[in-house]
Amino acid sequence: MSKRWIFLGVGVAAAYAAVVAYADPMLLVLVVFMGLMWIVEPCAVVAFVILVYAIATKRWLRPPLLLLAGVFAVAGLMVLSLPVNQFIQERSVVAAKAYPATIAPLLEQYRRAHGTYPTSLDQLPTHPQVPRLLRTPFGYRSAGDHYTFTFPQPGGLIDVWDYNSETHAWHLST
Numbered sequence: 001m002s003k004r005w006i007f008l009g010v011g012v013a014a015a016y017a018a019v020v021a022y023a024d025p026m027l028l029v030l031v032v033f034m035g036l037m038w039i040v041e042p043c044a045v046v047a048f049v050i051l052v053y054a055i056a057t058k059r060w061l062r063p064p065l066l067l068l069a070g071v072f073a074v075a076g077l078m079v080l081s082l083p084v085n086q087f088i089q090e091r092s093v094v095a096a097k098a099y100p101a102t103i104a105p106l107l108e109q110y111r112r113a114h115g116t117y118p119t120s121l122d123q124l125p126t127h128p129q130v131p132r133l134l135r136t137p138f139g140y141r142s143a144g145d146h147y148t149f150t151f152p153q154p155g156g157l158i159d160v161w162d163y164n165s166e167t168h169a170w171h172l173s174t
Contacts, residue, residue: 016077016081019081020081020084020085020088021085021088023085024154024155025082025085025086025089025154025155026155026156026157028081028082028085029082032078032079032081032082035078036075036078036079040071040074040075040078043067043071044068044071044072044075047064047067047068047071048068050063050064050067051064051065051068089154089155092131092132092133092154093133093153093154093161095131095132095133096131096132096133096134096149096151096161097161097163097170099128099130099131099134099149100149100163100165100168102128103121103124103127103128104165106124106126106127107124107147107165110123110124116142116144116145117142117143117144117145117146117147117165118142119142120140121140133151133152133154134149134151136150136151138150139151146164146165146166147165148162148163148164148165149162149163150162150163153172156174158174159172159173159174160172160173161173
């Protein structure tokens with residue numbers, strides 16, 4: 001096997017992993033469904049027809065079997081990407097919801113020193129890494145006397161999670 005094929009395989013695997021990890025769940029469902037319907041299903045039919053022809057003519061069976069195995073491997077990876085993506089998104093939500101409790105002492109320390117909460121987390125001398133879902137312009141907001149964290153529900157159309165420092169609770173707005 002040449003190095004070119006190895007690099008191609010590693011590149012495809014990295015792209016697949018990035019899509020599964022960071023794609024919006026609703027978009028990924030659409031892509032997987034369309035991919036299965038428009039690409040994998042016709043390829044499987046063609047591979048099956050070639051296999052039947054090879055069996056009927058007593059020709060070499062290896063190429064159609066390899067093609068069929070490749071089609072089913074791609075289909076399996078596409079279907080497997082849905083639960084993996086859901087698991088990753090659920091972990092991202094848990095990390096984002098846990099972040100206010102982690103950073104609250106630093107925000108309180110800043111408020112005691114300056115009289116108000118910072119307008120940006122970058123104003124804190126140090127802070128833990130901000131979770132992926134909170135890395136938006138509206139992830140953290142401060143009105144001076146209180147602060148909020150906001151992030152969209154992965155896979156939701158208009159669902160948004162809101163945290164208010166006055167109530168110390170998360171609320172899902174739909």
